[in-house]
Amino acid sequence: MIEETTILNTLKEYFGYDSFRPLQREIIDTILNGNDCLVIMPTGGGKSICYQLPALLQDGLTIVISPLIALMKDQVDGLNVNGIPACFLNSSQSTAEQEVIFNDIEAKKIKLLYVAPESLSYLENIFSSTKISLIAVDEAHCISSWGHDFRPAYTQLGFLKNRFPNTPLIALTATADKATREDIANQLNISNAKKFVASFDRKNLSLEVRPGTDRIKQIIQFLNKRPNESGIVYCLSRKTTESIAEKLQQAGYNAEAYHAGVNHDGRSKVQEDFINDKTQIVCATVAFGMGIDKSNVRWVIHYNLPKNIEGYYQEIGRAGRDGLPSYTLLFHSYADVVQLQKFAEGAGNSEVQLAKLERMKQYADALSCRRKILLSYFGEFIEKDCGNCDVCKNPPQFFDGTITAQKALSCVARLKENENIGLVIDVLRGSHNQQVLENGYQNLKTYGIANDISWRDWQHYIIQMVNLGYLEIAFHQKNTLKLTPQAKEVLFNNKKVALTKPQDTLVTEKAANTKQEKTKDTLFERLRKLRLSISKEEDIPAYLIFNDATL
Numbered sequence: 001m002i003e004e005t006t007i008l009n010t011l012k013e014y015f016g017y018d019s020f021r022p023l024q025r026e027i028i029d030t031i032l033n034g035n036d037c038l039v040i041m042p043t044g045g046g047k048s049i050c051y052q053l054p055a056l057l058q059d060g061l062t063i064v065i066s067p068l069i070a071l072m073k074d075q076v077d078g079l080n081v082n083g084i085p086a087c088f089l090n091s092s093q094s095t096a097e098q099e100v101i102f103n104d105i106e107a108k109k110i111k112l113l114y115v116a117p118e119s120l121s122y123l124e125n126i127f128s129s130t131k132i133s134l135i136a137v138d139e140a141h142c143i144s145s146w147g148h149d150f151r152p153a154y155t156q157l158g159f160l161k162n163r164f165p166n167t168p169l170i171a172l173t174a175t176a177d178k179a180t181r182e183d184i185a186n187q188l189n190i191s192n193a194k195k196f197v198a199s200f201d202r203k204n205l206s207l208e209v210r211p212g213t214d215r216i217k218q219i220i221q222f223l224n225k226r227p228n229e230s231g232i233v234y235c236l237s238r239k240t241t242e243s244i245a246e247k248l249q250q251a252g253y254n255a256e257a258y259h260a261g262v263n264h265d266g267r268s269k270v271q272e273d274f275i276n277d278k279t280q281i282v283c284a285t286v287a288f289g290m291g292i293d294k295s296n297v298r299w300v301i302h303y304n305l306p307k308n309i310e311g312y313y314q315e316i317g318r319a320g321r322d323g324l325p326s327y328t329l330l331f332h333s334y335a336d337v338v339q340l341q342k343f344a345e346g347a348g349n350s351e352v353q354l355a356k357l358e359r360m361k362q363y364a365d366a367l368s369c370r371r372k373i374l375l376s377y378f379g380e381f382i383e384k385d386c387g388n389c390d391v392c393k394n395p396p397q398f399f400d401g402t403i404t405a406q407k408a409l410s411c412v413a414r415l416k417e418n419e420n421i422g423l424v425i426d427v428l429r430g431s432h433n434q435q436v437l438e439n440g441y442q443n444l445k446t447y448g449i450a451n452d453i454s455w456r457d458w459q460h461y462i463i464q465m466v467n468l469g470y471l472e473i474a475f476h477q478k479n480t481l482k483l484t485p486q487a488k489e490v491l492f493n494n495k496k497v498a499l500t501k502p503q504d505t506l507v508t509e510k511a512a513n514t515k516q517e518k519t520k521d522t523l524f525e526r527l528r529k530l531r532l533s534i535s536k537e538e539d540i541p542a543y544l545i546f547n548d549a550t551l
């Protein structure tokens with residue numbers, strides 16, 4: 001048994017802390033009792049101490065499996081600064097450098113050894129000559145193809161428990177839904193591990209989603225409210241990180257781009273300048289941030305929709321690690337959804353990716369407390385709405401949108417479900433644009449029936465109708481809008497539709513209008529019969545009557 005005072009003194013002496021954060025103590029006790037643990041704790045929750053402290057308290061060497069060389073180096077440097085003997089092994093080191101490390105380990109001078117899963121073969125002689133007190137698998141979600149950072153080399157780690165059945169193994173991650181958690185435990189052969197799931201609720205992070213209309217302008221407005229505060233703009237592509245950094249520089253901001261295509265020195269410099277407050281803003285791909293220990297990141301913006309909620313939550317989790325109020329802003333655009341859908345379809349496990357993207361989209365489209373949605377994704381339930389997300393702060397006002405919906409649905413039908421959102425709106429608003437006129441759409445019954453509603457507001461309503469299941473976007477057919485069976489209930493049975501008014505400025509970029517071939521179908525005939533079977537023509541507005549003459 002290790003004395004309580006020894007544990008607290010070690011925490012104070014090596015890490016400078018007086019007390020533990022939630023779950024740290026329980027996790028450490030479990031390890032000291034020789035048991036395996038699976039730890040799910042948000043980024044910044046304090047996972048490292050859960051294996052670093054037991055490493056110091058026990059005889060022998062703690063092996064830490066960690067995915068990134070950069071990450072290892074930072075951790076090891078940090079430990080050494082605190083007087084903790086730690087080192088790492090990887091393929092970038094010379095044989096001579098590695099020899100020194102092997103000798104130090106043999107001489108019991110090292111307490112923690114960091115190694116990438118690809119470099120496990122280096123451990124063979126250590127395994128046979130050294131007592132291993134603990135094995136820690138950090139960023140353990142990398143083992144699962146269900147997770148968002150799958151690393152094939154992680155799947156080899158299953159042998160560790162077989163080889164060291166009596167050595168406690170701790171797996172740690174910030175990002176794992178239930179299925180991924182089980183997968184981690186199974187693959188590491190620690191199905192009996194004690195599971196610790198810390199609260200994912202980061203109350204100090206405000207959550208906001210806005211339609212990306214004019215994103216650079218929106219970012220600058222956002223920054224004007226927070227001068228000189230550090231933040232990260234996450235982008236989907238390398239090119240975007242560069243163009244955003246450039247535009248922000250032009251607007252007078254101290255911004256740099258970071259992505260995997262920047263050379264190693266360049267990346268280190270951006271990272272260091274950011275950590276040391278020399279660079280205020282980093283525009284980055286998701287390559288930036290894993291393991292960056294900067295407590296005063298005040299905001300995180302997602303320029304593009306992330307692929308899934310795990311990634312999103314981890315990225316916004318880089319803000320406000322010091323516990324002070326911090327801000328997150330996600331731009332939502334259907335152009336991004338289309339792009340991500342294509343990526344997901346090309347992925348090996350496309351079904352999983354698409355399902356995760358769908359959850360991400362639902363979050364972005366949410367009309368109820370966003371934090372509840374986020375937390376429920378991680379299996380956590382909160383009783384009350386959070387009061388710190390845009391939906392809570394500005395609850396949507398519903399109105400009877402049946403007529404608005406009927407106009408839109410009727411227009412989609414008259415365009416033979418063959419046009420995208422942009423063109424449907426142009427027709428509803430009676431636009432004179434070339435594509436409308438060339439196709440003779442000015443003769444449709446729905447032409448110009450709703451020019452009292454602005455283009456952007458229409459976009460807001462139509463996307464809501466997509467989310468409510470009255471319309472579908474056929475991503476494989478040039479994003480054309482299609483009616484769903486529920487749409488027919490609205491068109492012909494007067495099913496009521498509740499819509500929300502748009503808030504401040506609105507909705508997604510205008511989708512590119514692409515020319516499309518018209519295909520003849522029997523939609524009209526079907527609609528006409530349905531309409532006539534339900535009511536007499538004289539009772540209903542013209543735009544809800546369907547026959548060939550009213551095209």
Ligand code: ADP
Nearest residue numbers: 017019020021042043044045046047048049293
């Ligand atoms: P994670 O790996 O879960 O993202 P870290 O282990 O990197 O988190 O810890 C995040 C931050 O919290 C670090 O700055 C760390 O020093 C700090 N921290 C960890 N445990 C404590 C504690 N008990 N008291 C105060 N700060 C802590």
Ligand code: MG
Nearest residue numbers: 047048138291
């Ligand atoms: Mg960590």
